[in-house]
Amino acid sequence: MxxxxxxxxxxxxxxxxxxxxxxxxxxxxxxxxxxxxxxxxxxxxxxxxxxxxxxxxxxxxxxxxxxxxxxxxxxxxxxxxxxxxxxxxxxxxxxxxxxxxxxxxxxxxxxxxxxxxxxxxxxxxxxxxxxxxxxxxxxxxxxxxxxxxxxxxxxxxxxxxxxxxxxxxxKVRYSQKVKRESGKYIGAFAVYGYKKSDSDKNRLVIDDVAAKVVKQIFDMRIAGYSAEKIVRAFNEEKILSPYMYKKANNSNYKTSFANSEMSVWKPYSVRRILNNEIYTGVLQQGKTRKINYKLNKRINLNKEEWVCCEETVPAIISKEQFMYANISLSNRKKM
Known part of the structure; x- marks a missing residue:
């Protein structure tokens, strides 16, 4: 046998x-x-x-x-x-x-x-x-x-x-392309400040708790706070970092950025929020792509190749706030 x-x-x-x-x-x-x-x-x-x-x-x-x-x-x-x-x-x-x-x-x-x-x-x-x-x-x-x-x-x-x-x-790639171009959100997890709609998982709605923190970040930046000062203030106030907040609200949350430092706020966490136009209501997707169907490695695409849809997500801040928050302090003085 x-x-x-x-x-x-x-x-x-x-x-x-x-x-x-x-x-x-x-x-x-x-x-x-x-x-x-x-x-x-x-x-x-x-x-x-x-x-x-x-x-x-x-x-x-x-x-x-x-x-x-x-x-x-x-x-x-x-x-x-x-x-x-x-x-x-x-x-x-x-x-x-x-x-x-x-x-x-x-x-x-x-x-x-x-x-x-x-x-x-x-x-x-x-x-x-x-x-x-x-x-x-x-x-x-x-x-x-x-x-x-x-x-x-x-x-x-x-x-x-x-x-x-x-x-x-x-077929999967084409389906995702169609969804992106129609303004549907295809990410596995919602961007910090938002949550997925209960009735439509391809639509983002505002998460009031996290959105309040996002607004605070932009307000502090506009007031002249550096990313380091914002981080210090948030950690002293024991405000949950984006990673810990998502983990607390979604036990299945995973990210390629996860490490032991993500339990607290870091300057790069603040800068990532400050640089993300989604908070003005502009949904930007398709920023990377896989090399081919056999490899999981992804490459970054030029901004011109991104799929951008306006007014498909509710804005947390105005475009003016976003622009002003991203102008350096030295350049503000020249304005």
Whole structure:
């Protein structure tokens, strides 16, 4: 009886949030015998129907073909275009540690949707490590595959899987572009000073508590306070920083800027608010873009390329206040 492990994956297109990572082979060393992995234990609390369907299909195949199921590895909410998935990495380390030489998936797109990397795994990594790969829905078994399957059918399947990921990415990008141009807010979290409308998550409304702080920042700046003095005053008054305020009001709030210093006000927090035209009622989006659908790295766009819509969000301050707050003290004296 052949021992095997099963690998299951669902991504954004299966109804879950997709995650992108950069592959780090060192992570393979940090494995243990806990075989099931999730993208985010806080936001994904249960196995989805999509995973359950994959599991049932594989279980039927295993029973029918007399395999011995040793372990299951699951990645929920992870994109197939990148291979630094905790469940996938854990599986590679686990099968090496336990000398299991058969991986079973529902179809090859569960392994990955990157044509080059999936091809490398199937043509080089798995054969060199004597690992058998079975893709049930594709009818593929690396131990039984002939030359035509290995060199034509499988590469073609991988190319189609890659093209699917690219097509979905283009459709999502176009949908976001249309929403931006129509003045809809598409950010995951509202800008400080605002909150998402209960009736329309693509519309921002004023958060009275935070908006009061925003007004205070502009008033103090216009009165001649530096960002450092504003920070000092806010921290002495124990006013929650934008990060801590959002965390207090949304337990799922996350930001790429998060660090231990964000529990208090910092000059860059104040300057970011002072430089954001959204407070005048101008919604500016599309300031960055991904390099391509396979990489999560983003590049900054020139201001001329931003999507700007006026009067789509309620103003907290006037345009005159914004302009005057952003004029340096030395230039004010010349006016």
């Amino acid at each position: 052949v021992e095997c492990v099963t690998y299951l994956r669902v991504s954004k297109n299966d109804g879950l949030r997709e995650r992108d990572y950069t592959f780090n082979s060192k992570d393979m060393a940090n494995v243990n015998d806990n075989a099931v992995c999730s993208a985010d234990n806080n936001t994904i609390s249960s196995i989805t129907n999509s995973v359950e369907n994959q599991r049932k299909l594989l279980e039927r195949f295993i029973l029918k073909n007399d395999f011995k199921h040793i372990a299951e590895f699951v990645d929920e909410g992870y994109t197939g275009t990148n291979f630094n998935r905790p469940g996938f990495i854990k599986m590679l380390g686990w099968i090496e540690k336990n000398n299991v030489r058969c991986i079973m998936v529902k179809d090859l797109s569960r392994l990955g949707r990157d044509y080059i990397e999936t091809g490398r795994l199937l043509e080089y990594y798995f054969p060199m490590n004597n690992i058998r790969v079975i893709s049930v829905s594709d009818g593929y078994d690396s131990d039984k595959a002939d030359y035509h399957e290995r060199k034509i059918t499988v590469p073609l399947l991988n190319l189609l899987n890659d093209s699917y990921a690219r097509d979905i990415s283009c």
